[in-house]
Amino acid sequence: MLNYQNFPHVLAVAVLAMGVAMSAAQADENRGGKYGGEDRGKPLQPAQANARWQEECSGCHIAYAPGLLPAESWRRAMDGLGKHFGTDASLTAGENKEITDFLVNNASNRWRAPTAPLRITESGWFKRKHDSREVPPDVWKNPLVKSPANCQACHTQAERGDFSERNIKLPK
Amino acid sequence: MLRKFYASSLALMVVTGLAAQPALAETPDQVLASIRGEAEKATPGFQGFSAARGEKFFKATHGNELSCTSCHTENPAAQGKHAKTGKAVQPLAPSASAERFSDPAKVEKWFKRNCNDVLGRVCTAQEKGDVLAYLLTIQK
Numbered sequence: 001m002l003n004y005q006n007f008p009h010v011l012a013v014a015v016l017a018m019g020v021a022m023s024a025a026q027a028d029e030n031r032g033g034k035y036g037g038e039d040r041g042k043p044l045q046p047a048q049a050n051a052r053w054q055e056e057c058s059g060c061h062i063a064y065a066p067g068l069l070p071a072e073s074w075r076r077a078m079d080g081l082g083k084h085f086g087t088d089a090s091l092t093a094g095e096n097k098e099i100t101d102f103l104v105n106n107a108s109n110r111w112r113a114p115t116a117p118l119r120i121t122e123s124g125w126f127k128r129k130h131d132s133r134e135v136p137p138d139v140w141k142n143p144l145v146k147s148p149a150n151c152q153a154c155h156t157q158a159e160r161g162d163f164s165e166r167n168i169k170l171p172k
Numbered sequence: 173m174l175r176k177f178y179a180s181s182l183a184l185m186v187v188t189g190l191a192a193q194p195a196l197a198e199t200p201d202q203v204l205a206s207i208r209g210e211a212e213k214a215t216p217g218f219q220g221f222s223a224a225r226g227e228k229f230f231k232a233t234h235g236n237e238l239s240c241t242s243c244h245t246e247n248p249a250a251q252g253k254h255a256k257t258g259k260a261v262q263p264l265a266p267s268a269s270a271e272r273f274s275d276p277a278k279v280e281k282w283f284k285r286n287c288n289d290v291l292g293r294v295c296t297a298q299e300k301g302d303v304l305a306y307l308l309t310i311q312k
Contacts, residue, residue: 060254060256060257060259061254061257061259082288085256086256087238087256087289088283088284088285088286088288088289090281090284090285091282091284092283146258147257147258150257150258162247164197
């Protein structure tokens, strides 16, 4: 129940909090944002995932979490499904719209750069988080890993949009 | 008046409920019958489908990097593997995976995609029917 006598205080706190949040964002903006402005979103995946996105994308690979790329990347990818990394992954117009909406609405909310890569592995945050300091080069040569697009080879909960450190297990 | 409104909203709910259901499941034979209907219309002097021709088509390469067997293997009753991503592909033969060729929309979607990848064009109804006729002869 809102207490109207306290309302000015609540308002003041809210405005102050917004100010702090905005100046933090501004500071990031001034530096071009984390990872050269190419930062993944938080959360990576909404609690309620879209069933059609799950079904269709996971037909050939894991359904990559929408927060891994900015909205424009998803628009580009969904616009080019007729030739999706070399294969035809086309959908009906209705399916395409539903999935595009889900991806765009839940895309990275921390991406500041005017870039829109098609490959998750080309984004600033990915390259930094998987450089030789983080991932020993031998890991990439393991046939169980096969490709850096194969998230779940090491991120055991990748299909749920969970890439936390504690759920990483390098395959032997 | 109000009752009429309730009745019509109830009817509307029932209808939208039905529309929200996934496409009604069919058997592979029903899917084959509808491809036959397509083929009869598209092919003058249509002679029926041939499992032998379907097998040859399935196992051939058609001038592109990918062929049917790149992902489905030479044995349609075996589990396959996506040629690019390595993701497991369930067996294609209905005798080995019950849900294969039971959803006409899904059948159309994958024929379109895979024929484009393998042949660089969509398949004819004759080709699709031949392949399905072949797959239906595969025992687990």
